[in-house]
Amino acid sequence: MADAPSMTTAVRHGLAPAARADARLLILGSLPGEASLAAQRYYAYPRNQFWRLVGRVLGEPLAELDYGERLSRLQKRRVALWDVIHAARRQGSLDQRLREVETRDLAAFVAGLPDLRAVAFNGATAATMGRKALGDTALALIDLPSSSPANTAAFDQKAQCWDRLRAVLD
Template sequence: MKVKRSFPPVVDADTRLLVLGSLPGDASLAAARYYAHPQNQFWRLMAAVVDVDLPALPYDDRLTALRAARVGLWDVVASATRPGSTDAAIRDLVGNDLPGLVATLPGLAAIAFNGATAYRHGVRQLAGHDLRLIPLPSSSPLHTIGLAAKRAAWIALRDVLRAP
């Protein structure tokens, strides 16, 4: 089985909020873009957080808008084997160097985890760090709670971005 690998982080020195997924799904890997599956709700959820119509923008402009809002993206998993795109199928997991990345982000105030798998693995990697860790319902279409319920949890990320 082929090893699947995450993308490089999308961050800069001004990143205040880091949103971590688990490992890109097959549609994202094929497109070489974060959250490329058309049914994944990530871009709609983040649009509500940063007050920018992200789904209407070309991909590179979406990333620029996130950076302008001081939001970074990455994944907890650096590489793994996984048939398909479900987190439950992840095997042979190798984690990304989350503590190493965090050390390069002087303005980082919080890390949000897109789904339970990202949260479970990320919290272990970040044990001992003095950061706010925020579990979120997964933006994946496989996570069956409705968009409105997800949106309520995700929109709370605004507080991190608006804090002094």
């Protein structure tokens, strides 16, 4: 009799923050998906709409640029990226499959960003876990619809919500 396939999954670790100390806006995802972890790049999955959404907010064609230039443009505009989850077990890329989650010390991280005005959460999982990890804060907390293709809302519907980020950067 053959052994049953293992239901255990490897521990996935998030990426390093893409941030400068003068960031005004921090956008937090939950944990990068498989394509992003394999590429070691935020939002590497081609169907993820993150770069189109944030590019629209900034008025820049981020999705058309190479990854290094995307990050450079974000940082020039004082936007930082990171994830709520430091490590977790997950099969595939869906947040619903997250197990044994270890969140980051977000309160300590944001304390090191003295110009920070707001934290935006890319999706419900990031918002739920991120709000808990941040605790009481005077920062504006903004929940956004997920840029993931698992969120089947139309791009224009998502974009209207993401447009709220402009007020933080003006």
